[in-house]
Structures are given as C-alpha cells and as structure tokens.
C-alpha cells in the first residue's frame with residue numbers, strides 16, 4: 055500500500071509500505087478520508103524524519119477484524135485516536151484521555167491503518183466519509199467538547215481567535231447554535247471562510263487594534279466567551295483580554311506556550327477558564343444528533359487530494375490559507 059512519510063524539513067514522501075496487520079483486539083481499516091491537522095505542522099517542519107506520519111483524523115471501512123467485540127467487517131468507522139491501558143480508573147470510567155499510559159493511533163495518511171476495535175466509532179450509512187472525518191475527528195470534536203462544557207446562553211457573544219480548521223469548527227457550531235460570533239484571523243482567505251461559515255464580524259489583528267475592534271463590536275463591554283484556537287501567545291492574550299468581567303475563557307489552541315497575567319486577566323475580572331483536550335466518544339454521538347438536525351460541515355473542507363499529491367497538499371496547508379485539507383487515499387468519490 056501507499057502511505058505518507060515525514061522526511062523532515064517541511065517535506066513528505068509517498069512510499070510503498072506493507073499493509074499493516076491487526077493484532078488481537080484490533081481492526082484493519084481501508085481509509086476513505088484522512089484529514090491534515092494543524093497539530094501535525096510542528097512535526098512537518100522539524101528537521102528529523104519520522105518512520106511514518108502523524109495522520110490522526112481518518113475514517114474508512116473495516117476490512118479485517120481481530121476484535122471479539124467492536125465493528126464487524128464491512129462497517130464504516132471513524133477513530134477516536136487516544137489509547138489507554140484499559141485498566142486504570144480513567145480507562146474504566148471510559149475516558150482514556152486521562153490514562154497515565156496513553157498512546158495515539160497514527161499513520162492515518164495511508165491506504166490502510168490499524169486501530170484498536172475499542173477506538174472505532176461506527177458511522178451511519180448516510181454519513182459520507184468527508185463529513186465523517188470532520189465529525190469523528192478533532193476538527194469539530196474539540197469545538198463540541200468545549201461548548202458542551204461551558205455555560206453558553208443564547209444572547210452571548212463569542213470571540214474566536216484563530217480560524218484554522220478548529221477555529222472554523224467553533225464558528226460553524228456557534229452559528230448553528232444561533233450565537234453571535236466575532237472571529238479574529240490574520241489570513242484573508244481564512245477570514246473569508248469564517249464569514250462564510252457563520253461569523254457575524256471578522257477582524258484582522260494585523261491591521262490595527264483588534265482588542266479595540268472587539269470592544270467596539272460589543273458596545274465596549276467585551277465578549278461573554280473568548281476562545282483561543284490560534285495556538286499563539288498573541289492569540290491567547292487577545293482572546294483573554296476580549297472577555298468581559300465574569301466571562302469565560304477557553305484554551306483550545308494546542309501545542310504552544312503563552313505569557314499571561316493572572317492578576318489583570320483572571321483575578322480582577324473573576325474570569326472562568328477551561329482547558330479543552332481532544333474529545334470523548336459521547337461528543338461524536340452529540341455531533342451526529344446535530345448533523346441530523348441540519349448541521350452542515352462539508353464547506354469546512356476547501357481542498358481534496360489523492361495520497362500521491364501529499365507534498366503539494368502539505369505545502370498548501372502550511373501556508374495557513376486553507377480550511378480543512380483532506381486525502382482520499384482509496385480514491386473516494388467527491389460529494
């Protein structure tokens with residue numbers, strides 16, 4: 055089979071590799087759609103090569119099963135990629151995210167991938183692969199998980215800072231909820247996307263005082279909820295400073311550090327902050343309910359590539375101007 059290999063220094067190859075073999079408790083999945091995630095880009099730019107790829111948002115059809123339970127051969131599935139020991143308090147409670155011995159299912163950018171049967175999320179027949187890869191992955195999973203945790207009221211205004219795929223997922227979901235969204239993003243292409251998927255106001259932080267613009271859009275009060283989905287120091291600080299007194303802040307941009315001021319940004323404002331880490335299986339089923347109620351997700355995808363064009367796909371995604379970019383490793387049909 056073919057799979058993407060990270061060769062270091064912002065380069066990827068597509069190479070022949072043996073089709074992986076499932077062990078006991080695992081299934082072999084023929085990948086229908088696999089999405090590039092912003093969280094891969096640190097590895098992509100790193101100088102050292104990887105034996106495989108960090109693809110971790112994938113859906114497909116089970117073609118071989120060595121699990122006693124779990125999806126049967128022929129079943130289409132998404133994959134919750136967090137694995138656990140199966141025996142600690144967190145795993146027994148059904149939340150592998152807090153297992154001390156956790157791992158991840160990677161190598162999704164390939165024709166076939168192996169996953170534990172317990173990690174498979176069954177897909178209904180009417181959910182196409184490319185909608186499924188958003189609903190069954192962290193693009194919408196993180197946004198849904200965050201919004202399920204915070205207290206959100208219909209009259210609230212929410213600021214999303216950073217409109218990469220996860221930020222766009224937040225915008226789409228909040229717009230579906232009927233909540234007013236202000237989006238801040240430096241890429242003009244992504245500002246256009248944010249507007250198209252439901253942001254009422256879009257702001258360019260590189261063009262002037264973004265905080266003043268957000269305050270102006272909220273009558274000087276600030277937003278009820280500020281969400282950082284940028285993964286940058288400046289983004290965290292903008293989203294934090296935009297929140298009104300007694301408001302809510304969500305850390306949703308992974309893989310970075312930021313310098314913040316507990317005194318002025320949290321204590322004086324009596325702010326409530328949430329950290330959001332991936333999603334849990336129940337979030338997938340919640341998103342499926344919303345999908346049934348009319349939540350559209352397909353327009354979050356801006357580009358589709360066969361696996362053979364992976365170098366061009368990464369090159370494009372790395373410019374930070376796209377929505378979601380997906381591979382169709384087995385030539386899945388476009389919608």
Ligand SMILES: [Zn+2]
Pocket residue numbers: 091092093110111192193
């Ligand atoms: Zn991801």
Ligand SMILES: [Zn+2]
Pocket residue numbers: 138139140141142143144145146153154155
């Ligand atoms: Zn465990």
